[in-house]
Amino acid sequence: MNQALHPFRILAPALACVVPACLVPASAQVVAPEQLAAEALPKTSQWGLGFGAGFDKSPLRDFDDEVDPLPLVLYESKHLSVFGARIDYKLPSYGPLQFRLRARYANDGYEAKDSPYLAGMEERKGGLWLGGAAIWRSGATSVAGEFTAATGDAEGKRIKLELNREFRTGAVTITPRIGAEWYDKDYVDYYYGVRANEVRAGRSAYSGDSSQAIEAGVRFGYAFQRRHNFFVDVSAKSLGSEIKDSPLVERSTESSIKLGYLYAF
Secondary structure (H helix, E strand, O other), rough: HHHHHHHHHHHHHHHHHHHHHHHOOOOOOOOOOOHHHHHHHHOOEEEEEEEEEEEEEEEEEOOOOOOOEOEEEEEEOOOOOEOEEEEEEOOOOOOOOOOOEEEEEOOOOEOOOHHHHHHHOOEEEEEEEEEEEEEEEEEEEEEEEEEEOOOOOOEEEEEEEEEEEOEEEEOEEEEEEEEEEEEEHHHHHHOOOOOOHHHHHOOOOOOOOOEEEEEEEEOOOOOOOOEEEEEEEEEEEOOOOOHOOOOEEEEEEEEEEEEEEEEEO
């Protein structure tokens, strides 16, 4: 077997346990504040379990947005980093620059029943995305990037860059972030395209091109006696014209709010 794929053999058993419990990612962030806090603790490993809820306002027309449960899992050790639906295998670091092999579940898909406008559309599936990430840190500031490619029925590749900065006062933390994401043509076609057999009155055929999005968000955290962690995360994403031009899309932004509780063992 190709030795370059060996770390993913290590990730596979963990994914089998974690992904079913975290079908809705706890955060789409490249690097999460809870992850950074766990890494900073002087322990060989750190566990965290919790729960929450999330609401995402889809840009799709007449989409049936619902509040989704957010089971949360955090695990940090010398070689593995787990947060929500993301699992990293840690590669050697170079000073403040860390490198990871990354597996992330993304629930980007939809079904025809999710919106009257999607009637007659074939299902678009979410799935497991594999790739890598790099994280650079200086004090309370983090810059991170990731590249992932779809596996299974999903299609496409995506690149995300993100900057966040933590501000702390006592037990309260405020972590604003800004990021940019790029999607290749296959991704835009798969999730926002309209195939010839899906054309209906008021829904023309559409084949998109590569696109991008700009995201801004802020996470408010409160740590009670260090083990009890509460958070609220709010974000908004401005979509590129190649996505906005799709007949499936009715708004140029995608917004999200998540709140939850995490207990650190």
